[in-house]
Amino acid sequence: MAARLLTPALVARTFRVVAVAEAVSWALLLAGMFVKWVLGTSELGVQVFGPVHGAVFVAYVVVTLVAWRVLRWSLGTTVLALAASVPPLVTLWFEHWARRTGRLPVGEAAAVRAG
Numbered sequence: 001m002a003a004r005l006l007t008p009a010l011v012a013r014t015f016r017v018v019a020v021a022e023a024v025s026w027a028l029l030l031a032g033m034f035v036k037w038v039l040g041t042s043e044l045g046v047q048v049f050g051p052v053h054g055a056v057f058v059a060y061v062v063v064t065l066v067a068w069r070v071l072r073w074s075l076g077t078t079v080l081a082l083a084a085s086v087p088p089l090v091t092l093w094f095e096h097w098a099r100r101t102g103r104l105p106v107g108e109a110a111a112v113r114a115g
Contacts, residue, residue, distance in 0.1 A: 006066065006070050007070075008070055008071055008105055009105065011063070011066055011067050011070040011071060012067070012071065012104050012105050012106065014063055014066075015063050015064070015067050015095070015098075015104060016095055016099075016104065018056065018059050018060050018063045019060065019091040019092065019094065019095040020091075020092065020095070021056050021059075021060075022053075022056050022057060022059075022060040022085060022091045023088070023089045023090075023091045023092045025049060025052050025053035025056045025057075026053055026088045026089065027088060027089065028045070028049040028052070028053070029045070029046065029049040029050060029052075029053040030088055031045060031049075032044070032045020032046040032047075032048065032049045032050070033045070033046055057085060060085050060091065061082065061085065064078060064081045064082055064085075065078070067081070067104075068081075071103065071104070071105070073103060077098070077103055080094065081094055081098070
């Protein structure tokens with residue numbers, strides 16, 4: 001039953017959302033670190049965005065592994081997706097590259113793959 005819920009269209013859409021969320025949470029955490037360590041004014045940004053980024057990072061890893069199976073990514077594509085989560089904002093590049101190269105179906109392509 002669970003396999004039927006994990007359609008390529010749903011997995012691709014979820015991957016796109018989580019990839020953007022990972023990049024945004026990374027940027028917000030970096031901003032919080034700047035305020036804490038460079039400006040020395042507040043730790044609030046790190047206290048808030050540290051756990052948020054941690055949770056989104058874990059979600060990105062899980063969704064990437066699901067995409068590997070459901071979208072039938074090669075090991076190389078999967079490793080690249082996982083590596084993209086380390087440098088800030090690179091998940092945005094990976095998501096764009098994966099869409100452009102057909103590894104992340106969108107629109108009709110996702111529906112065709114799903115059906």
